[in-house]
Amino acid sequence: MSKKILEVKNLTVHFYTYAGIVKAIEEVSFDVFEGETFALVGETGCGKSVTARAITQLIESPGRIVRGEVYYNPDGERLNLLELPDEEIRTIRGNDIAYIFQDPQSSLDPLYNVGYQVSESLFVHGRVKSIKDGIKKAVNILRTVLLPDPERRVSNYPHELSGGMKQRVTIGIGISNDPRILIADEPTTALDVTVQAQILWLIKEMKKRYGVTVILITHDMGVVADMADRVAVMYAGKIVEVAEVTEVFKNPVHPYTQGLLKAVPNPLKKIERLETIPGTVPSLINPPSGCRFHPRCPEISKVCKEKIPELREVKKNHFVACHNR
Ligand SMILES: Nc1ncnc2c1ncn2[C@@H]1O[C@H](COP(=O)(O)OP(=O)(O)O)[C@@H](O)[C@H]1O
Numbered sequence: 541m542s543k544k545i546l547e548v549k550n551l552t553v554h555f556y557t558y559a560g561i562v563k564a565i566e567e568v569s570f571d572v573f574e575g576e577t578f579a580l581v582g583e584t585g586c587g588k589s590v591t592a593r594a595i596t597q598l599i600e601s602p603g604r605i606v607r608g609e610v611y612y613n614p615d616g617e618r619l620n621l622l623e624l625p626d627e628e629i630r631t632i633r634g635n636d637i638a639y640i641f642q643d644p645q646s647s648l649d650p651l652y653n654v655g656y657q658v659s660e661s662l663f664v665h666g667r668v669k670s671i672k673d674g675i676k677k678a679v680n681i682l683r684t685v686l687l688p689d690p691e692r693r694v695s696n697y698p699h700e701l702s703g704g705m706k707q708r709v710t711i712g713i714g715i716s717n718d719p720r721i722l723i724a725d726e727p728t729t730a731l732d733v734t735v736q737a738q739i740l741w742l743i744k745e746m747k748k749r750y751g752v753t754v755i756l757i758t759h760d761m762g763v764v765a766d767m768a769d770r771v772a773v774m775y776a777g778k779i780v781e782v783a784e785v786t787e788v789f790k791n792p793v794h795p796y797t798q799g800l801l802k803a804v805p806n807p808l809k810k811i812e813r814l815e816t817i818p819g820t821v822p823s824l825i826n827p828p829s830g831c832r833f834h835p836r837c838p839e840i841s842k843v844c845k846e847k848i849p850e851l852r853e854v855k856k857n858h859f860v861a862c863h864n865r
């Protein structure tokens with residue numbers, strides 16, 4: 541196996557709201573290996589985006605990273621991203637670790653044409669001498685992400701492009717500085733099905749071409765099956781299972797993962813809401829004691845209410861957080 545490009549250790553993020561402290565993610569730990577596609581999957585609200593954003597200190601008030609370390613290991617270095625000063629983390633964001641978000645609209649500026657925005661990203665990271673100088677490169681980048689007619693489209697404003705085209709532009713901005721890690725947070729959720737397939741295909745192409753490591757966030761097991769090498773399953777702010785995708789589909793071990801996969805005998809079906817597991821996702825202000833899944837678990841024992849289960853290696857490279865496994 542290749543080296544660990546990213547190590548997330550005990551990452552814990554709370555939001556201090558008027559209603560109470562939202563314990564959005566607790567002790568989240570996982571490694572990402574260079575060159576792989578690592579998926580983070582789980583129902584809406586389970587903490588996927590918070591995890592992704594915390595990695596490069598993108599948590600905003602009233603949120604705070606309470607605990608944890610995130611090590612980024614480029615060549616010969618080991619940097620704790622959570623301890624880097626603003627300026628350094630800003631350089632890493634964009635240069636080394638790029639993001640694509642669910643809603644391309646919100647990551648593009650409505651006031652500038654897309655050529656300007658691609659070029660600006662090149663300029664900010666010192667790849668071109670001026671924004672004007674970068675326009676030619678921007679056209680090339682837009683061609684790479686298969687934006688139709690890039691010479692003309694480069695002077696379009698975001699509102700003049702379809703959702704799929706906008707997402708191509710944000711991917712273009714994402715890859716413009718040749719990042720080592722691309723974090724794609726539900727990059728296709730806002731798009732219709734055919735466009736979804738095209739964008740996923742494009743992410744695969746970019747990965748092949750640039751060898752970028754991908755962290756793919758989704759609530760869709762079909763996307764996991766199609767795209768990922770390994771997967772971490774999240775439930776209510778905790779990781780419950782991590783393994784290779786084929787292993788998880790063949791031998792799911794955690795009762796929650798088993799429920800998930802029962803809910804999707806056809807992996808192309810979405811898991812936004814799980815009807816086959818009784819109960820609802822718990823409040824993260826007062827999460828259940830012990831294992832956060834215990835109120836919905838079909839195999840509960842006494843210890844489940846009392847003790848938080850650790851993520852343990854139950855089989856080579858297969859980790860599960862469950863007292864009964
Ligand atoms: N700005 C915020 N203020 C309060 N709670 C938040 C905020 N952002 C996220 N949360 C809470 O953190 C939890 C995880 O959210 P999120 O990571 O966005 O879920 P996912 O991406 O898996 O759908 C949710 O319970 C959500 O309500």
Ligand SMILES: [Mg+2]
Pocket residue numbers: 588589590725726
């Ligand atoms: Mg999200």
